[in-house]
Amino acid sequence: MSSSTGRTGTTTAITDIATLVTNDPSLGGGSPRSSKLESGRGSPLGLIRDAAVVIEGDRVVWTGESSKAPATDNRVRADGRAVLPGFVDSHSHLVFAGDRTEEFNARMSGRAYSAGGIRTTVAATRAATDGELEANLTRFLAEALRQGTTTFETKSGYGLTVADEARALRLAAAHTDEVTYLGAHIVSPDYADDPAAYVALVTGEMLDACAPHARWIDVFCEKGAFDGDQARAILTAGKAKGLHPRIHANQLSHGPGVQLAVELDAASADHCTHLTDADVDALANGDTVATLLPGAEFSTRAEWPDARRLLDAGVTVALSTDCNPGSSFTSSVPFCIALAVRDMGMTPDEAVWSATAGGAAALRRTDVGRIAPGAYADLTLLDAPSHVHLAYRPGVPLVSEVWRRGVRVV
Ligand code: NIG
Numbered sequence: 001m002s003s004s005t006g007r008t009g010t011t012t013a014i015t016d017i018a019t020l021v022t023n024d025p026s027l028g029g030g031s032p033r034s035s036k037l038e039s040g041r042g043s044p045l046g047l048i049r050d051a052a053v054v055i056e057g058d059r060v061v062w063t064g065e066s067s068k069a070p071a072t073d074n075r076v077r078a079d080g081r082a083v084l085p086g087f088v089d090s091h092s093h094l095v096f097a098g099d100r101t102e103e104f105n106a107r108m109s110g111r112a113y114s115a116g117g118i119r120t121t122v123a124a125t126r127a128a129t130d131g132e133l134e135a136n137l138t139r140f141l142a143e144a145l146r147q148g149t150t151t152f153e154t155k156s157g158y159g160l161t162v163a164d165e166a167r168a169l170r171l172a173a174a175h176t177d178e179v180t181y182l183g184a185h186i187v188s189p190d191y192a193d194d195p196a197a198y199v200a201l202v203t204g205e206m207l208d209a210c211a212p213h214a215r216w217i218d219v220f221c222e223k224g225a226f227d228g229d230q231a232r233a234i235l236t237a238g239k240a241k242g243l244h245p246r247i248h249a250n251q252l253s254h255g256p257g258v259q260l261a262v263e264l265d266a267a268s269a270d271h272c273t274h275l276t277d278a279d280v281d282a283l284a285n286g287d288t289v290a291t292l293l294p295g296a297e298f299s300t301r302a303e304w305p306d307a308r309r310l311l312d313a314g315v316t317v318a319l320s321t322d323c324n325p326g327s328s329f330t331s332s333v334p335f336c337i338a339l340a341v342r343d344m345g346m347t348p349d350e351a352v353w354s355a356t357a358g359g360a361a362a363l364r365r366t367d368v369g370r371i372a373p374g375a376y377a378d379l380t381l382l383d384a385p386s387h388v389h390l391a392y393r394p395g396v397p398l399v400s401e402v403w404r405r406g407v408r409v410v
């Protein structure tokens with residue numbers, strides 16, 4: 001069989017799939033904008049029941065009813081399981097050392113989360129060897145893969161010196177193309193008395209050292225981190241160096257982050273917990289995805305972002321883990337899906353779309369997040385008859401098999 005991308009190679013059919021989530025708009029799927037959707041009819045997921053997928057090399061070349069699957073070199077039976085696109089975790093902070101158990105314990109006894117805790121991880125990360133950081137990163141990636149994540153973005157932001165930020169990005173770039181320069185996570189403690197000088201470093205020497213290793217530039221736009229003017233200067237400098245913007249916006253309070261994200265055509269505004277109607281309108285009228293990170297609200301006992309409000313306004317929503325040692329120490333996209341369904345007003349179909357196609361949109365990718373001819377063969381198989389079980393059976397390790405680039409990896 002020859003694929004739509006012109007490749008030839010070994011073909012494998014995965015057959016007898018109870019429910020196949022394709023996210024393929026040509027099957028009646030597409031972005032779940034504007035209406036509350038039930039699983040099945042009218043779903044954004046482009047569902048096929050009793051389905052098969054055919055893989056050739058690293059790509060999907062065919063989807064359809066199992067009984068109509070073409071002849072292939074190999075055949076794998078999914079035996080009544082569900083198959084989804086591998087999760088696209090478009091927001092994580094995985095290059096760090098140490099943990100913040102004590103801070104978490106204090107929060108669970110009533111203390112509020114603040115950006116200041118980032119300094120604890122900065123100190124531990126600076127003190128760590130390359131080998132220690134690499135070992136941590138590899139451990140979290142293996143954890144995420146076992147839970148169905150096949151594409152992930154990750155950031156620097158716990159180094160805050162030229163050498164430590166560049167080191168974090170270099171380590172990350174060995175594992176993913178989706179690397180984000182976050183020198184502007186907080187003002188480095190070394191510049192506590194002169195934030196303007198730190199912004200000059202982030203937009204100057206540090207940017208020069210980091211840009212070759214990164215695709216994206218991010219800034220934590222928040223009280224206690226960077227204000228709107230500083231964030232604009234940082235993202236604009238990054239754009240001039242060929243990096244694309246994304247923003248930590250409106251996490252802990254109302255602020256200018258979301259409006260700035262849309263103004264600068266950022267791929268994503270992340271967190272979006274505290275939004276005005278004008279923020280929601282701006283997102284609905286722009287091309288910036290709202291990435292919601294319920295692990296952060298869970299782990300900081302904060303108010304949930306209102307996914308329903310965003311979806312009803314026509315905003316494209318992504319769901320990601322924000323995995324980091326301070327505000328959200330989970331690598332589990334299934335856990336985030338369950339939270340989003342239970343507490344953020346999403347249907348199971350919407351949450352699964354947001355954790356796959358939504359994550360891809362937040363990374364401006366069309367080759368992942370869907371199971372359709374031409375896309376990478378990144379697949380997650382569940383020990384369950386449908387994707388709905390991710391929310392229906394929270395906390396249960398349902399992921400039974402993971403394929404990445406056409407190869408079974410779990
Ligand atoms: O996305 N908000 C800023 N950064 C992280 C938290 C980092 C930390 O507390 O270490 C976040 O939640």
Ligand code: FE
Binds near residue numbers: 091092093248322324
């Ligand atoms: Fe984050």
